[in-house]
Amino acid sequence: MNRSIGKRLVRSFLLIIVLAVLTIEIFLVVGFKDFYYKNVETELESKLSVSLDYYNKFYSEKNLEDLIKENNNLMWSHINSEVQLLDSEGYVVFDTIGVLPSSPVDTVDIKSAKRGESNIYVGSSNYTNEVIMSVAGALTNDxxxxxxxIRLISSMQEANFAILKSSITTGMFGLVVVLITMFMSYLLANSIVKPIKELTSVAEKMVDGQYKVRSSVKTNDELGQLSKTLNMMAEEILKRDQIKNDFISSISHELRTPLTSIKGWAVVLKGAKPEERELLEDGLTIIENESDRLSKMVEELLDFSRFISGRIQLEKDTFNITDTCRDVAKQMKPRVESNKVEFINEIEDEKVLIIGDENRIRQLLINLIDNAIKFTSEKGWVKFQARREENNYVMLISDNGVGISKEELAHVKEKFYKGKHSKSHSGLGLSIADEITKLHNGKLEIFSELNIGTTVKVSIPIPEVEKKEDTNE
Structure with missing residues (x-):
């Protein structure tokens, strides 16, 4: 897991837990110390209060020397602490453990007692060097x-040992928590890293062209969603690759057919006699028609290449789209009738100005009407409607031909897609029509039912300038 996200996760989790445990440990140790020290302090203050009350009741008429001589330890025999008696100068004149320092005691508890206050002293003993806590009170006569x-002293050795013991216990507990956290962090990091490694492996195989490989990550989280998306992407690539291969195969066939026809008739005409005029005319007509068909297919391929590469540029100008629709209808009518199909023209007479490339709009309409003719059988009909609808100019090309199935309808505008019908050719016609519509900020919609017919709706937005001109008129 070197330099991996797993290592970073474990390290991050550990850092957070260690900092949290250390913080808790510090608070606990401080808390333990306050608890034990407070207990000793309360006990000393209680004993001091009892001792002073005892003195005031029974010995307040005596001086310090008499008190030491006559009391014979009766006054402090009930106190389980070291007791010192100090004179008014601060010198120790009596100590229950027999130690009499040569220098006066000048600690904070004695200073406070001289001011009539009570305060606790915690520090080192000047003769045992161990930590002690002391409290002092003034002896006042009648x-x-x-x-x-009087000064009461308690060794803090037991309290400090209890604090140390508690600190070690909590430290061990903290260490156990850190170890458990380390193990859990590793498991958690591994549960994240393992699917990431699998996804990375699958992605690398896909980069290598192995699009049939699939990710098996099925978690209900972002990684599961990523796995699902990766699998969907691979399926889409395979599907588009298949469509591309089918397109190449189909277009090769489509290009070969007119070339074969042209070559065949060229061979026939080469051996024809001058007097065989009818044969020559038929042959040349076929060669001309096949050349036109070949030219059209090549032009479609070039157009498509320009569209998908973004190199197409519209030669925009203001023109009356109603006139364009009428011209296309006139141009296509003979083609429709030659296929023994009824052509219905429902173009409204209203003048509508738009800004766009008129030649591309013609190409779009011819393409759509040609498709409608191609998939409509004899004695069928093709209808061309055009009108203004609010802010758009709408053109509808309808037919009662073979229609499109629901499965195919979702893909007909995709690049290279060819339907199952035998009359489908390059698979570029609708893709090009859709691109032309988008370049005019319009929308191309297809509505179809199998064996009933198809309607293609093209909506081109009418610019604000044209609408203002209509208002002025």
Whole structure:
């Protein structure tokens, strides 16, 4: 997992958990210390209060020397702590453990006692070097004079040991938590990294052209969605690749057919006699027609190439699209009638100006009407309607031909797509028509039912200028 997302995840999780555990550990140790120290402090203050009450009741008439001589430890025998008696100067004159320092005691508890206050001192003992806690109080006689001080001292060794023990316990617990977290982080990271590795492997195979490979990641999360998308992409690539191969095969056949016909008739005409005029005319007519068909297919391929490469440029100008529709209808009428199909012209007379490439609009309409004728049987009909609808100029080419199935309808505008019908040729006609419509900011829609007929609707937006001119008129 070197330099991998898994390693980064584990490292990130561990860093967060270790910081959290350390923070908790610090708060716990501070809490333990406060707890144990507070208990010792409360105990010392309670003992000091009891000792001072005891002194005030039974020994307040005596001076410090008499108190030391006569009491004989009765006053503090009930106190389980070290007890010191200090004179008014701060010198220790009595200690229950027998240690009498030569220098006066000048700690914070003694200073506070001199001011009539109570304060706790925590520090090192000047004769045992261990940590102690002490509290002191003033001894006042019946005349209100301070004759000395009583000081209670408790070793913090037990409290510190309890704090250390608690800290070690919590530290061990924290270590266990970190180890468990490390293991869980590894499992979690692996659950993320493993499908990512599989997706990467599948993607690399697809880059190598192995589009039949599929990802088996089925999780209900973003990785599962990515896996699903990757599989769908591979299926789409395979489908489009198949369409492309079919197109190449089909277009090769379509190009070969007129070439074969041209070559065949060229051979026939080469051996024909001058007096065989009818044969010569038939042959030349066929060669001309086949050449036109070949030229048309090549032009379609060139157009399509320009459209998909974005090199096509419209020669835009303002023109009356109604006149264009009428011209196309006149041009296509003989072609429709020669196929023994009824041509219905329902172009409204209203003048409508649009901005666009008139030749491309002609190409679009001729293409659509030609398709309608091609897929309509004899004694059928082809209808051409054109009218303004609100902000658009709408052209509809309808027929009662073979129609298109629902499965094919979703793909008919795709590049290279050819229907199952035998009259389908290059598979570029509708793709080119759709591209021309889009270049005019329009919309091409196809409505069809199998064995009933097809309607192609082209909507071209009418510019604001034309609408203002209509208003002025």
């Amino acid at each position: 005349d209100g004079e301070i004759i000395g001080y």
